[in-house]
Amino acid sequence: MRYSEVAEKVIAAVGGVDNVSNAWHCMTRLRFDLKDGAKVDMAALDGVPEVIGTNVQNGELQVVVGTEVEKYYEPLADKLGLSDKAGGGEAAGGKRGWVALAMDTVSGVFGPIVPAIAGAGMIKGLMAGLAALGVISNKNDTYVVIDMLASGVFTFLPFFVAASAAKIFKTNMFMAVAIAAAMQYPTMTAAAAAKEITAFMLFGVIPVPVFNYAGTVIPIIFSVFALSHIYRWVDRALPRVLRTVFTPTFSLFIAGTLALTVIGPIGIFLGNQLAAGVAWLFAFSPILAGVIFGATRPIAIFTGLHHAETPIALQNFATQGWDMLMPMMFMANMAIAGATAAVYFKVRSKDQKTVVASAAVSGLLGITEPALFGVLSKYRRAFVAATIGSTLAATFFAVTGVRIYAYILSSIFSLPAYVGPYFPFALAGIAIAISSSFILTMFLVPAERPADESAVAPEAAALGVKGERVELVAVARGAFVPLEEVSDAVFASKTVGDGYALQPADGDVYAPVSGTVTVVFPTKHAIGLETDDGVEVLVHLGIDTVSLQGEGFEVLCAPGDRVDPSTLIARVDLDAVRRAGKDPVILVLVTNLGKVSTVNEFDDADAALQRGDSVVSVSAAV
Structure with a gap:
């Protein structure tokens, strides 16, 4: 009942049902495409206890409600009459630029599946840490079984991405999964593993390049996007009496063929180029790479664009078995937690201290939205301190070459995944991130005045x-x-x-x-x-x-x-x-x-x- 009531309050505050063109969500935020943003009652939104914070980005209103966002979104979607409860997609883009639309799309696709990725990554990281410490052998059955549980998500990641992208692009989810299944059919994966042929010949003349699509994300996102248009085009072209049988038939054949012959290979190329570009930057100047990724990460989280880095990290894991971006994300979260912890000593009321302490702990656990929206957005100098701390620590990581071998939630509990040659640097990086952001916040943010000094200044x-x-x-x-x-x-x-x-x-x-x-x-x-x-x-x-x-x-x-x-x-x-x-x-x-x-x-x-x-x-x- 509570979620339904909150949904009603949020809808009323954003200007009512008639003011909402579309709504969707990511991992922690309800996202709205509105007809008139001026009709939003920001005070009413901020007055809803369950709302952690609000943000307007590229014409999109973001209402942060935390990790229970899906429970709030379901009644909200019902009240708005959205036919697809994931919302979003093309309508969400409105007239925003292509870059903003692409970022929103990536965030929308990965938001719902991040819990599965993070959970599997945490298990994988813990097992890798225990194996590195010699607590468990990576050869025994226990390790093998648990590794299957953790690795399944990453091996068959295109299936998860396909289902999520289908909701974003408003097309049939099972058709999207069918295309992902074709791309990862054993014939394709076996041919890629054997490396004996480079392509199958469709109809004897059309090459179907052989690739291992396991763990990739860009090819399937593009393929589902194409499917969404092809499905609608075929459905409109066919007489109504034929649509039930022949719309999925023609759509799967056309979209699947395009995915295997054109879209998939282009997606693989783009993914490799993005990963190569990041690798080049780290090789060219680790300091520059650390500054760029460390400085931009906090604002990326604040604007909801942080998931845009996820495909690059996953591509790195798929192609080289390790990644250097996840450590950057880790340092940003630690810096945000450090700055938030310092604010605890600047506020005076018990209620504020409780909120700040909770947000700082959440930041250490990898959930930074409460800290960013509930604390640092109000204390902007603390946000600057967190950005500086993130930059310093990320640069230290980049210079020392810290890398991680499995996708894992960037929290204090991800430390076992760093056990090995880079573990001392990981500990030092945490110390740099937390201490520098904490000290800078203590220096930059003035303490609140007592209540009896609150008269007009x-x-x-x-x-x-x-x-x-x-x-x-x-x-x-x-x-x-x-x-x-x-x-x-x-x-x-x-x-x-x-x-x-x-x-x-x-x-x-x-x-x-x-x-x-x-x-x-x-x-x-x-x-x-x-x-x-x-x-x-x-x-x-x-x-x-x-x-x-x-x-x-x-x-x-x-x-x-x-x-x-x-x-x-x-x-x-x-x-x-x-x-x-x-x-x-x-x-x-x-x-x-x-x-x-x-x-x-x-x-x-x-x-x-x-x-x-x-x-x-x-x-x-x-």
Whole structure:
């Protein structure tokens, strides 16, 4: 029941069922493709106890709920009426760029299967460590049986990838698995092992290259993507009465033939090139490789793109039997845990200490989302410290040549997988990651003030915050419009928030209040601010302008910037907006009304406003 209730709250906070174009999930996040991101009530999302954090990346809203994400997603998918409970795929891509779409696809494919990979990898790593220590022989039956249990996932990885990719691309899962089965049929694997022929000849003229597809991922992802289009094309082309029998027949033959003759070999080539590129970087300059992968890993996790490195790591295991990227991931997780642990000594309330301690322990165990979204996103200097610690430790690993021989969850429990020549370096790397990020956080992050010092700070007063009252000023020159009269029913009903609207006379838009920029939507049509008193303000540029994909808008601020009513935050090409058939009215809304006691509205309809005129006053709730 709890999961269903949370799903209802999340749907309501993202703007309701009608605002969701698509939804899917990875290992820890619910992911949404929304029609209008400005309708999202971030305060309501953050107010759901089960929500660890939120993030907007490439127009995609990510709601982090932890490793029980599938339990939340199932009722959410039912309520949204999604026909495929894995969601995602092409619709999820929307109008985002190809790179962003590719990253989202890889993350979406690997998110659901990571538990199986991580579980099998943990068993494999533990057994390798015990064998290296001489505790167990890798020749006895016990080792052989347990190794079968752990290695099965990696040997038949294309089957897992096929099933997950079918959900992402919205095609028949069993057809996708059938193609994976063809690629790993014993005739193919035996020919690859014997190395006696390089290709079979289909119809005597079409070469079918011989490859060992075990453990590979790129060929099957591309093949299932092709299947999804072929299946739909065949289904549309056939008369309805023939579809049940002949749609799968023709689809399997066409897609399977393409997979074996063209797509699979190209996928093998691309996978080998990616792995070779990474290997070249490590050979060319271990320091540069460590800096690149160590510095980018924390932000990759934060943006949900960290699974994009997984195919390269798996390709390394498949082709050379070891990998150098997994150790980089390990160091990033340890650095994140170290920085989070330091924050424990900076917060004062018992509740905060409990949250931070739990997040730090989760980071040590390889689950870093609670630390990143629950702690480090609020203490950005700590995030910087974690990034520096990750970079230092990863560079140390790269220089010392640390490698791992089995895919394993990057946690403190992965240490047995490093038993061997690199074990001392693994211990030293952990020490570097945790200690450097911990010390830097202690130095960079100031301690919280006691509760009795929480009165309005002098710097807040200097910025125009008068006690608990916040003035929302006119962001541009133009005519005042009562919120109830705007053309969008959601805004007019004050579902998103309360405030005012203004029909601008020019395109220069200034901040309506003193505070900090919290979010800039990728489509540039909305900017979120937060005052020092915790009042959250949304500046929404135009009605239904999200569809313009940023055309006609220039944003002049970024998240984290301090602004005040004299700060120019955006420019709008009003003529371009009107030519596109959109209303350029600007809305200034207080979105976290639960933290506001009163909103004193301006009642002079159609009044001419000058920039900086006081329009609405807000009293923050005590």
